[in-house]
Amino acid sequence: MAKVNAPVYSLNGGEVGEEALARLDLERLQFAGALYSNMMPRVIGSMTLCPGMEHIADINIDEVLPLEYSYSGGSNLVPVLSNLEMRIIRDNGFVSRVAVATAITNGDFASFTGWTNASTGTATAGVSGGNLVLTGAFLGRAVARQTLTVAGGDQAKEHGLRITVVRGPVNVRIGAAAGGSSILTALALDDGEHSLAFTPNAGTIYLEISNDKPRPALVDRCVIEGSGVVVIPTPWTAADLAANIIRYEQHKDVIYVASGVYQQRMIQRRSDTGWGVQRYKVEDGPFVASDVITALQPDGYVGVINLLADRDYFDSRMIGRLYRLFQSGQAIFDTFAAAPAEGAYIRVSGVGGSRTFNFALTGTWVGKVRLQVATDDGSGSPGAWSDVNSFTSNVSSTYTDGDNNVIKYFRWVIVPGELTSGSVDTSLIYGGGSQTGVARIVSITNAQSAVVEVLSRFYSLGSTFEWDQSSWSDYDGWPSAIENFGGRLYWAREDMINGSVPDQYKSFDDAVEGDSAPIARSTGASTDRGVLWLLGLQRLLAGTDVSEISIKSSSFDEPLTASNWFPVEASTRGCKNLRAVKCDSDGIFVQSSGIGAFALAPIQGSLDYGSTDLMAMHEEICDGFEIVDLAVQRRPDTIIWFILSNGEARALTYEPAEKVVSWWRRTTQGQIKRVIANRGGGEDNVCFAVNRNGAMRFEKLASLRDCRGGLVNCLADGFTRFTATAAQTTFSVPHLDGMDVTVWANGVALYDQDDLYTVAGGNVVLPAQSAGVSVVIGLPYNGDYQSTKLAYGAQGGTALFQPKKLSQLGIYLLDTAIGKVRAGKDFDSLRQITETNKGKPLQDGEVIAAYDADMMPVSSDWNTDSRLCLRAQAPYPFTAGALVLDVKTNG
Template identity: 25%
Template sequence: MTRSSPPQRSFASGEISPTLAGRTDYVRHQTGLAKAAGFIPIPEGGFTRAPGTIYEGRTRGDAQARLIEFEFAVDDAVVLELTAEWMRFWRYGQLVTSGGSPYEIATPWNLPEIKQLKFAQTADVTYFADGKRAPRRLRRFALDDWQLDRAPFSGGPLRPWNTDQDVSVEASAATGSVTLTATGGDVFDAGMIGSFFAMKVVDWSAIPLWTGNTVFSLGDKVRYDGRVYECTDEATAADKNVSPPSHATGTVLSTKDGPTWKFISTDRGLVEITAVASATSATAQVIDRIPDEIVGGGTWDWAAGAWSDLYGWPAAVTFHDQRSVWAATESEPRTVWASGIGDYLDFAEGVNADEAFAYQLATQRGLNRIVWLQGGQRGLHIGATGEVQGARSTVGDEVLSIESAAFGMIASIGAHHAQPIAPMGKPIYVSRDRSRVLELRFQLQEDSVQPLNLSLPARHLGAERFDIIAWQSSPLPIAWIVRRDGDLVAMIYDAAEDVLGWCTIPMAGGVVEEVSVTAAPDGGDDEVRVVVRRTIGGETRRHVERLAPFWGLLTGDMKIAEACHLYAAAEKIFEEPGQVVDGLEHLEGEDVLVWTDKGQFGPYTVASGRVTLELPVSRAWAGLNDDGQRARTLSLYAATRSGDGMGRQTKLTGAGVRLQRTAGYRIRAIESEWGRDERVGDWFERNGQTVPGDLVKAWSGVDPVNINAGWAAAIALEFAPLGAAPMTVLALTPTVEARD
């Protein structure tokens, strides 16, 4: 028989896949847990109890909602609450009101559209794409003054120009409201109402190009650089005509004593279609003056707007390289449109590097629709259902442009529609099958971006399908992921420190439907909010709840009484010590625990929105307790004289547990034998006292636990909270014996 004390000094990998149970050589196994439900692995190596949630309110009509962050500055953040056809506004846990009622505005989106909605924010404006209608623009004028309207794009974008010279379009006038008439074929459709339509001159035989040293007279017209000008002077000597006109508006003297030129039009006219009478007749409002050559004469060089009810509207949007980038209409699901540099609304396409451009991705697989766009450290990333593509400039550090853009596939694993996160500029996305989380990481050796499967060590957690992902950078780098079954999953990730840990966060019976992260009002730790569906008093409620602060408890910045590990909790701070904790109307009829500066009380049943304690306290948290929080080790390693003790009978004779600011916890042993049910031992309750007493102090140090388990093929230890008490485990050293 051999006795050993194999320490586990880190649990930073959190819950790992059961298929890794035999990989004792793998670092994730050496720093992993068999189960981490309600316990978050920390980069330093331990695991700490997950934070509870603070109740902030309910969604509009208890309806399903999406939360979208709107951040203007590090200390100025608003959360948009979108329910079917309505939008409300939360600022640091409080609904924005107007006239004593929640301030709200109408929206065009139903619930399925809200779930698919993509958005991008710049300053006080957010743009939305839904793939069903014209993109919307949300502007903030004041906290209770927001406007949602149609984004006023200019110049395009346009579909490919017509090449059939037998089908032409002419306009009835150059400006104002005009009639467009097509000949030689059908051109117009009612679905084009509200979209652009452009026409170019093809016959310039009546207007010559500008030439220098030429005499021009009053009324003469010339062309230069795609524009038409008219001379407004009497005859001008040739030797005074040395500089061509280049302006785009008004009347300008080209050079001293030279001719004065009036800008007439470009070679292209642009209109917005306002009505369609038939396939060959439409009414339109002129935006850019129609060249006179098209009025009454017509042109076969025309192009319809790329975005319309007929051809579809973009379903994805982002900002990248000072451009707004849109993608994926119904008719062009693989096309990306980029605005002009510095003007997010300008889509007048051109050949210059700062002008708008469009690009259609090459087909790589059968399922190819673009579902999201995301800027990153190494260019623009384009998620499609069949693969992920990338676009970056081929010219040094220049911005992406029509001249420098290089597109190509970077991952053959398709993408789910959920908007990715991009910590440190490296996009992290959910795979199309929703079972994996992948990072697009640049590989210097190959000078390319490659996908890295971050969920591989805990691949079993993706069996229930990942759905929504959000990133919290402070106090810990955590990706919060909502699963299809309503569980909240946390991925602790710090690539620089090789930290990658997974866990689940039970919500005391609640089902998580949404997650959003914004900066805190003081610019410090990020705030994480969730929409939780709960059954209260037999009725379905949807709470907006914020994850409570927890990191300060480990560092000593928070007092133990300030810790909240209860759910849908409300805080009560008394001016003078008191016993009645009120403000619990949202938990009417539910059983709650109360965590105070005098220890733990309860459970109590909430009646009339309050509970009464046995003793007066100075502060209290009251909320739901989750009894399902567990952290379970992998099978304890047992050494023998011949090496690994796997397959040998093992016995546990005690354990040393290193704790950090822990008020209390429970621990038990679980024995396993092949072909038999587990033998679960009794809980050992530990609270820093020889005899269990009030949980009023947090202890740090090593707790020698006199816990034992009989001979078994495998033994594990399981930890659980003691009520609402904070607990953090930093290391574990069991004492085990193995038969040689």
């Protein structure tokens, strides 16, 4: 006797493997399928034909790596890395410049002609060796200015200012008046190249480049950019991008980048069309004590000096390394040429004669110079200053402070109006106490001599065996992973993790004490490859090739600190050298095999993390191909995108709280190479790098609201959308030349999969269109669904191993061209599900907002493995809300 099985209510179970189809003990398997190809399961329970991919730009520039950049300003901004270059996609194309006649005289700094030295104090500006050299001073600012003339037709055009900094930082200003910044302000441009956008809106503008630091800054080039796409140099090669060594983290308008091979970089957005790439340079660490027995000696106090070693020591790979020297005694020499002026200070401690120091004033000058004192404010810094004495002529003498065991600071000062003319050379020399000076190597002279720029002044010219070196350099290696967590910027190199001072992402000052002290701790990982990625979730997590490490504090609510750091292995899956991504409190990573995906999630009832196999119900979802990229989309549903080495994508609709962990496939005509997901207004901007029609393209996933069959319908791949002009017939799609496409115009499919249009000469020619008509032209694709073995819900128990037949189908459809939906027992015997809607014949391609009708027959044979197959065809929309299957068993 025939028996009726239970219905299928929802379609968000996703694809499961054949090996899991007999898991009748799992309720979620009732809603799963054996195939979801271009069929997107929704968290709400429906299944829809996946949106198409919109062609944004051609990026046929070898290996590419788009970077995620979340921006609330309205534009979709995507930095795209390629071989040694970076370009910026803004909305529908690369950022580019228009031609303008505005020019900068001697922008290559062959000479100083055209520039004006507007420096103050003892600072200077000039040209040497093809560079603009801005030598700042403690009591002066180095400034180079130039007046630019802008033609009337160019004043409203956006200009690009290209500036290449050899040694920074420098500041750039453009104003309507000399020294002003009403048109452009760009501060702290460091070593690298910058493309700054500005619109003059004036016939005469004033450019200024300056340096406030008491050391030379070097600029190699400062020019107005020519027309064309903006291309900014980077250090990363195509091989680096292909090897997936790039790790990055955005904070506000900066993307911090680590690679393990090169010094860290900062990708900076100064405006939507103004970007730069510069070195990530710090001046206060992180330091480690040297294990080399060598005496180092500076031959100057400030500026660019030589650092000398007492034996062969320096190596060319040490360029960029920091050195911190601990020195006995303190000597300060400053020159005051203008008022107000404040000199550096010495620190005096001890008792009796140990509190005596020498002071002197020399030079030709008229005015008054004050010697001031301050006591320690308790934090190692001077408190309020007061006068000890004042002098109106040159002097050389000693001073002994009588407050034994009190820490005091002394300095020279000139207050406003008290230096009438000339310049005065000041000195403070104290034989007691100790200070530290910091310098960065800029070049190597020989094995015993290096040229350094002084970052924190030296107080003695004596040699010392007491010194530290920075943790990172070409010699020591560079960080390979980065994360922003708990207000600190964390960098990982090998087994060590360095965390910055809280809220100061470029400071590792170990003089800071307490909970705010910088962090330099090990992960304790049992591997020589070190940390491959960092994730900041409810804990800081580190991935290695053998385990995933959870770094705890003593209490779940306490912050990580240098003394509150306890790393443990959360799981031992092992990670592929590929970035991990965040999804709320979960971390998604690829296992070391390259074909497994796992979630690091908080363990219920515990304060720690554990790993969960996301492919437990479908071990072969990747068909044996490695995962090469991944990203997380959060709107309208959470979808984790995985790109495979064969150019296909796998997607996971992911909402664990709703028990939705649903796999599906995304295929297209071409090979998908990369994926990113940027947060934005409405739905996320999910973008792909696709090798299509022999070239690399940048394409964006269409929004669901544009895939419902309305006047604008974006169910096509590599599509371009147009708004027709009056009587327009020719539509240019050069990226689809020679390919067969569909055409949707104003709510109707002019060409579909039954009648495709072959693009010739890069154009599609249509009947004349009315002005304002929306036209979408792109590649077709199918959405295929196959049910499981229908082995559940039999009245006499399981229907597994029983002959059965799918006799009738009930289907609830939304915004669907139901006349284009096909159903059957397999994909070789599909037929149209209906030709009527409520008794009325369907018009060809008619889209029905809601379809709910009587059960309809489905041709099927008696079979122990009876299935339902559905097919939807782009460009026609399809959304299924539910299925009801009348399955009869016979056994």
